[in-house]
Amino acid sequence: MLDDDTIVALATPSGSSAISVIRISGEISISTVETIFISVHSGKKLENQSTHTIHLGYIVDHIDDRRNSLDQVLVSIFRSPFSYTGENMIEISCHGSYYIQQQILQLLIRKGIRLARPGEFTFRAFLNKKMDLSQAEAIADLILSDNQASHELSFQQIKGSLTSTIKDLRKKLLDFYSLLELELDFSEENVIFAKRSELFSFLKDLEEILKDLIESFALGNSIKKGIYVVIIGEPNVGKSTLFNYVIKENRSIISHIEGTTRDSIEGELILNGIHFHFVDTAGIRDTKDTIERMGVRKTMEKIQEAQVLLYLFDASKNDRKKQKKIIKEIQIIHEKNPLKKILVIANKSDISSFKDFYNLKSKVAYFFEISAKNHHGIKRILYTISKLFIEKLKEKNIIVTQNRHYEALKQSLKEVLLAHEALSKRIPEDLVSIHIKEALHHLGKITGEITNEEVLKNIFSKFCIGK
Numbered sequence: 417m418l419d420d421d422t423i424v425a426l427a428t429p430s431g432s433s434a435i436s437v438i439r440i441s442g443e444i445s446i447s448t449v450e451t452i453f454i455s456v457h458s459g460k461k462l463e464n465q466s467t468h469t470i471h472l473g474y475i476v477d478h479i480d481d482r483r484n485s486l487d488q489v490l491v492s493i494f495r496s497p498f499s500y501t502g503e504n505m506i507e508i509s510c511h512g513s514y515y516i517q518q519q520i521l522q523l524l525i526r527k528g529i530r531l532a533r534p535g536e537f538t539f540r541a542f543l544n545k546k547m548d549l550s551q552a553e554a555i556a557d558l559i560l561s562d563n564q565a566s567h568e569l570s571f572q573q574i575k576g577s578l579t580s581t582i583k584d585l586r587k588k589l590l591d592f593y594s595l596l597e598l599e600l601d602f603s604e605e606n607v608i609f610a611k612r613s614e615l616f617s618f619l620k621d622l623e624e625i626l627k628d629l630i631e632s633f634a635l636g637n638s639i640k641k642g643i644y645v646v647i648i649g650e651p652n653v654g655k656s657t658l659f660n661y662v663i664k665e666n667r668s669i670i671s672h673i674e675g676t677t678r679d680s681i682e683g684e685l686i687l688n689g690i691h692f693h694f695v696d697t698a699g700i701r702d703t704k705d706t707i708e709r710m711g712v713r714k715t716m717e718k719i720q721e722a723q724v725l726l727y728l729f730d731a732s733k734n735d736r737k738k739q740k741k742i743i744k745e746i747q748i749i750h751e752k753n754p755l756k757k758i759l760v761i762a763n764k765s766d767i768s769s770f771k772d773f774y775n776l777k778s779k780v781a782y783f784f785e786i787s788a789k790n791h792h793g794i795k796r797i798l799y800t801i802s803k804l805f806i807e808k809l810k811e812k813n814i815i816v817t818q819n820r821h822y823e824a825l826k827q828s829l830k831e832v833l834l835a836h837e838a839l840s841k842r843i844p845e846d847l848v849s850i851h852i853k854e855a856l857h858h859l860g861k862i863t864g865e866i867t868n869e870e871v872l873k874n875i876f877s878k879f880c881i882g883k
């Protein structure tokens with residue numbers, strides 16, 4: 417799978433900037449750059465320089481034509497195996513003009529170096545065992561991360577915490593597998609190599625660890641993609657007023673007319689390093705208006721997407737009967753969506769004389785009184801939302817963020833449970849062994865110890881060129 421030709425790509429964005437970096441990786445990278453580089457110190461040869469050194473000089477079309485230099489550059493040398501890809505590598509830092517970038521690239525291509533495909537540098541690093549697959553995937557995530565939380569998640573994965581947990585589990589499982597296979601080889605002698613009690617308790621521990629990792633995916637995935645906070649409630653309770661204030665933009669129309677918002681509108685906010693998508697929705701009510709009904713249907717869909725629901729009501733129109741209705745509605749939403757956090761918010765406290773929310777407060781997990789119009793009490797809501805996720809993040813040592821890992825963990829858990837069951841029912845050893853082998857296989861897919869070409873292609877095609 418590893419091409420042995422030498423590749424080049426622009427590692428920085430194309431277009432003007434202060435500096436651009438051109439990366440070259442492969443056997444002939446140093447010797448090729450040698451043919452277009454003249455050091456400021458006459459007679460200095462790149463081929464004779466040690467790894468991890470930087471050299472100032474000029475890029476020229478022909479090494480003998482010193483007068484027509486294209487740019488003054490810095491050239492960094494990384495010799496195999498001490499480089500990102502594990503191959504000989506050179507990075508040329510040139511001035512960031514589109515013309516210079518293209519000229520240097522074309523010069524190198526004329527010298528027999530080819531343009532890299534997306535993710536090819538990292539792919540080579542993976543094939544040369546500089547990193548495993550989960551670390552390579554985390555690099556793609558790191559480049560895309562736009563907030564502190566998703567940055568932390570991808571960086572933790574690059575450092576290899578998921579890798580080392582999976583490798584450790586796999587090694588122990590492999591030991592048991594080998595012993596069980598040995599027993600099968602000696603089946604006529606009826607000997608036991610793998611202690612059943614130890615295997616039993618290991619499978620139990622493994623189950624717990626896998627369940628924990630699987631569970632962490634919901635959090636990891638929502639942090640990577642941004643957490644959906646959907647504002648719902650009857651018409652005219654102040655949803656759009658709250659929404660506009662939170663996202664610091666007048667995105668939604670506000671009016672005293674019921675049914676003003678007809679479509680759901682999204683706005684972004686980063687709170688304590690976590691990315692949130694806030695969604696303003698059409699107020700929920702029975703209506704004959706076709707467009708408004710479509711809006712209400714859309715609100716119902718947005719509720720499904722949400723991790724957090726802000727249920728708003730008008731405190732100035734509150735009475736005990738209304739409170740009963742609210743409690744009932746929250747209960748229904750909660751039963752349908754047990755994992756979503758629901759924050760109940762009494763708005764328009766500035767004009768409300770009704771202060772007795774005791775019944776309601778005691779029935780719901782989170783209760784706030786605010787005035788969206790006067791911006792009172794909103795900070796406390798935002799603080800509560802971000803705290804919900806920061807605490808969850810702190811609870812977990814490792815958080816799974818990739819769908820591919822999540823699927824592999826689920827398949828692996830299924831096999832571990834089957835192995836456990838087979839063992840407790842005293843089903844013949846060879847069946848236990850088959851399930852353990854399958855569990856090993858699925859765990860191996862995460863780190864890339866077991867892969868197929870299609871999976872690799874898919875993973876690396878998501879990278880940008882130059883990474």
Ligand SMILES: Nc1nc2c(ncn2[C@@H]2O[C@H](COP(=O)(O)OP(=O)(O)OP(=O)(O)O)[C@@H](O)[C@H]2O)c(=O)[nH]1
Pocket residue numbers: 650651652653654655656657658669670671672673674675676677678697698699700763764765766767786787788789790
């Ligand atoms: N006094 C007072 N009025 C408010 C407050 N929040 C919103 N309003 C007013 O209530 C009316 C409705 O506000 P919106 O934000 O449009 O309400 P909505 O829930 O988005 O309404 P729909 O889009 O129709 O579902 C407007 O006249 C707002 O100015 C508040 O805290 N206090």
Ligand SMILES: [Mg+2]
Pocket residue numbers: 655656657668669670676677696697
């Ligand atoms: Mg509205």
